[in-house]
Amino acid sequence: xxxxxxxHKSYPxxxxxxxxxxxxxxxxxxxxxxxxMGSSGSGKSTxxxxxxxxxxxxxxxxxxxxxxxxxxxxxxxxVYRNKFLGFIFQSFNLISYKNALENVALPLYYQGxxxxxxxxxxxxxxxxxxxxxxxxxxxxxxSGGQKQRVAIARALAANPKLLLADEPxxxxxxxxxxxxxxFIQQLNDEGKTxxxxxxxxxxxxxxxxxxxxxxxxxMEDKVVEQVRASVxx
Amino acid sequence: xxxxxxxxxxFQSINKNRTRGILSGFTVAxxxxxxxxxxxxxxxxxxxxxxxxxxxxxxxxxxxxxRTTKAHKGMQAGRRIQFKNxxxxxxxxxxxxxxxYITARIYKGLTATYKNEQNSYNIRAVHPDxxxxxxxxxxxxxxxxxxxxxxxxxxxxxxxxxxxxxFLRGEEPLGKYINLGGIQYKVVGTFSDEGNDNEExxxxxxxxxxxxxxxxxxxxxxINLSYNPTMSTDQxxxxxxxxxxALKDRFxxxxxxxxAIRVFNMASQTKGVNxxxxxxxxxxxxxxxxxxxxxxxxxxxxxxxxxxxxxxxxGIRKALGxxxxxxxxxxxxxxxxxxxxxxxxxxxxxxxVIEWIGPSLKDYFITDPGVSTQLVISATITLIxxxxxxxYVPAKRASRIKxxxxxxNE
Numbered sequence: 253x254x255x256x257x258x259x260h261k262s263y264p265x266x267x268x269x270x271x272x273x274x275x276x277x278x279x280x281x282x283x284x285x286x287x288x289m290g291s292s293g294s295g296k297s298t299x300x301x302x303x304x305x306x307x308x309x310x311x312x313x314x315x316x317x318x319x320x321x322x323x324x325x326x327x328x329x330x331v332y333r334n335k336f337l338g339f340i341f342q343s344f345n346l347i348s349y350k351n352a353l354e355n356v357a358l359p360l361y362y363q364g365x366x367x368x369x370x371x372x373x374x375x376x377x378x379x380x381x382x383x384x385x386x387x388x389x390x391x392x393x394x395s396g397g398q399k400q401r402v403a404i405a406r407a408l409a410a411n412p413k414l415l416l417a418d419e420p421x422x423x424x425x426x427x428x429x430x431x432x433x434x435f436i437q438q439l440n441d442e443g444k445t446x447x448x449x450x451x452x453x454x455x456x457x458x459x460x461x462x463x464x465x466x467x468x469x470x471m472e473d474k475v476v477e478q479v480r481a482s483v484x485x
Numbered sequence: 486x487x488x489x490x491x492x493x494x495x496f497q498s499i500n501k502n503r504t505r506g507i508l509s510g511f512t513v514a515x516x517x518x519x520x521x522x523x524x525x526x527x528x529x530x531x532x533x534x535x536x537x538x539x540x541x542x543x544x545x546x547x548x549x550x551x552r553t554t555k556a557h558k559g560m561q562a563g564r565r566i567q568f569k570n571x572x573x574x575x576x577x578x579x580x581x582x583x584x585x586y587i588t589a590r591i592y593k594g595l596t597a598t599y600k601n602e603q604n605s606y607n608i609r610a611v612h613p614d615x616x617x618x619x620x621x622x623x624x625x626x627x628x629x630x631x632x633x634x635x636x637x638x639x640x641x642x643x644x645x646x647x648x649x650x651x652f653l654r655g656e657e658p659l660g661k662y663i664n665l666g667g668i669q670y671k672v673v674g675t676f677s678d679e680g681n682d683n684e685e686x687x688x689x690x691x692x693x694x695x696x697x698x699x700x701x702x703x704x705x706x707x708i709n710l711s712y713n714p715t716m717s718t719d720q721x722x723x724x725x726x727x728x729x730x731a732l733k734d735r736f737x738x739x740x741x742x743x744x745a746i747r748v749f750n751m752a753s754q755t756k757g758v759n760x761x762x763x764x765x766x767x768x769x770x771x772x773x774x775x776x777x778x779x780x781x782x783x784x785x786x787x788x789x790x791x792x793x794x795x796x797x798x799x800g801i802r803k804a805l806g807x808x809x810x811x812x813x814x815x816x817x818x819x820x821x822x823x824x825x826x827x828x829x830x831x832x833x834x835x836x837x838v839i840e841w842i843g844p845s846l847k848d849y850f851i852t853d854p855g856v857s858t859q860l861v862i863s864a865t866i867t868l869i870x871x872x873x874x875x876x877y878v879p880a881k882r883a884s885r886i887k888x889x890x891x892x893x894n895e
Contacts, residue, residue: 304804327809362811
């Protein structure tokens with residue numbers, strides 16, 4: 253699904269530059285659920301952004317689902333993001349003046365689907381996250397957990413190959429976090445490949461594999477016994 | 486680029502910030518309002534000038550003679566210059582290729598009698614071309630023609646008001662005989678004129694008839710001609726000066742003598758009016774464009790602000806797969822829509838104001854102010870162009886937003 257070799261990335265800071273990723277090698281297979289852990293500044297978000305094509309690596313290879321990702325123009329990146337990737341953010345990133353249904357339908361709009369098809373599909377995904385009744389509510393009328401479920405529905409709507417979650421539970425209380433994780437685990441059970449950046453140990457333990465980063469290199473990469481979120485709820 | 490969903494997106498966004506949209510549209514609406522009113526008023530002024538010259542052909546020239554004011558070639562000042570038939574022929578022969586119509590005029594004041602009605606009128610004895618030079622509109626019958634000149638026939642063409650004075654309602658004037666100073670003339674035509682009423686209180690007769698009947702000479706009071714309309718105003722003015730010099734030489738008058746031979750050239754008037762109209766048009770264009778530019782800058786400013794405010798949203802859209810092009814079209818179309826709608830409101834208001842106050846401006850030399858369809862069409866094009874211009878920089882800026890930066894923007 254995902255092959256990364258010798259990935260380097262630095263950011264210019266004034267005259268000098270900050271070497272954030274110092275040669276990352278990572279391979280993720282279909283249906284895996286991987287937690288990327290590390291303290292802040294370890295480069296975990298940068299890695300996720302590069303995988304998500306929101307950012308570009310300075311050096312190294314990145315192959316996603318057999319497609320080599322390189323020389324990204326804005327246009328090409330937009331197509332890849334739309335086709336391959338679903339994003340879940342810590343701060344949900346819903347569009348405030350669009351209701352839940354419109355938010356979920358947005359990636360479908362960029363896929364070029366007809367309005368009717370979009371709405372049907374969006375409604376289906378909202379139903380999957382249990383928010384059918386909230387379809388016509390604006391984000392500020394929803395709770396944090398509900399917002400994140402809308403965001404997940406939106407990430408799923410375009411049927412991406414890879415789901416990228418950047419601290420998906422960072423803005424939620426423990427109970428809601430576990431509900432969201434339970435949901436993400438279900439998605440993984442259904443075969444979705446999922447990458448989660450987190451700095452919370454309990455969240456990481458709910459994945460099947462943990463990759464630990466420190467100072468831009470992978471310190472540890474191990475398969476763990478998945479803790480089912482439902483146990484904690 | 487113009488699918489329905491895009492429009493939905495844009496109206497959703499405009500609707501969300503209605504106040505902002507209205508405020509930014511205000512400058513443009515005001516600019517167009519101002520421009521429309523000014524343009525209408527300028528049109529009104531133009532119409533006034535046009536009306537003032539409607540009486541005669543605009544390419545006309547009137548040549549009159551007076552007394553000399555300067556001694557020249559051994560002749561004293563105060564000599565009276567009298568045009569004669571051979572002067573008319575001279576002009577016709579020497580300048581004919583540049584002359585469209587030419588006629589002489591002899592003025593007489595005579596009392597006309599028909600049955601029991603009697604009144605005095607100005608008589609003009611003319612050549613057939615006079616009809617076109619004076620823009621005389623025939624109501625019935627015919628004008629003076631070449632046959633009348635050759636045979637010195639005693640025929641007249643009478644104005645609408647002469648007919649009203651002398652003939653009872655319903656009485657046919659054609660073929661009737663009117664007594665002019667003791668001689669019977671046959672009415673062969675009636676006419677009206679776009680100028681003032683005095684122009685319709687006139688009686689025309691053949692120039693040769695008048696010369697024979699009233700003085701038995703070949704004197705002419707005035708020569709009118711119109712120059713070839715293909716001539717430019719400057720060429721026409723030069724032509725007038727040329728005629729002036731030729732006649733002065735012919736009568737041995739000093740070239741600097743302003744009174745012996747006078748050529749009144751419509752072209753000089755036209756030139757003055759045209760120049761004024763042009764200056765007026767330029768001033769209005771500058772004011773209009775200036776205000777429009779202010780409006781564009783205003784909208785551009787607001788759009789930059791909107792882009793800044795929506796940075797995160799644009800980032801989200803890009804993360805979801807929005808192409809740079811779709812981002813550009815959202816911002817650009819929003820700008821165009823605000824500009825076009827605001828501009829149209831301004832245009833409608835301007836037209837409304839002009840329609841409303843237009844009639845009361847007649848006293849200020851403004852006749853029928855108004856804007857043409859052509860202006861409305863070009864205004865539409867200008868507005869769309871203005872909206873594009875206003876939205877271009879902000880839209881380009883929006884499309885360059887990096888999603889990663891935008892998403893970090895909390």
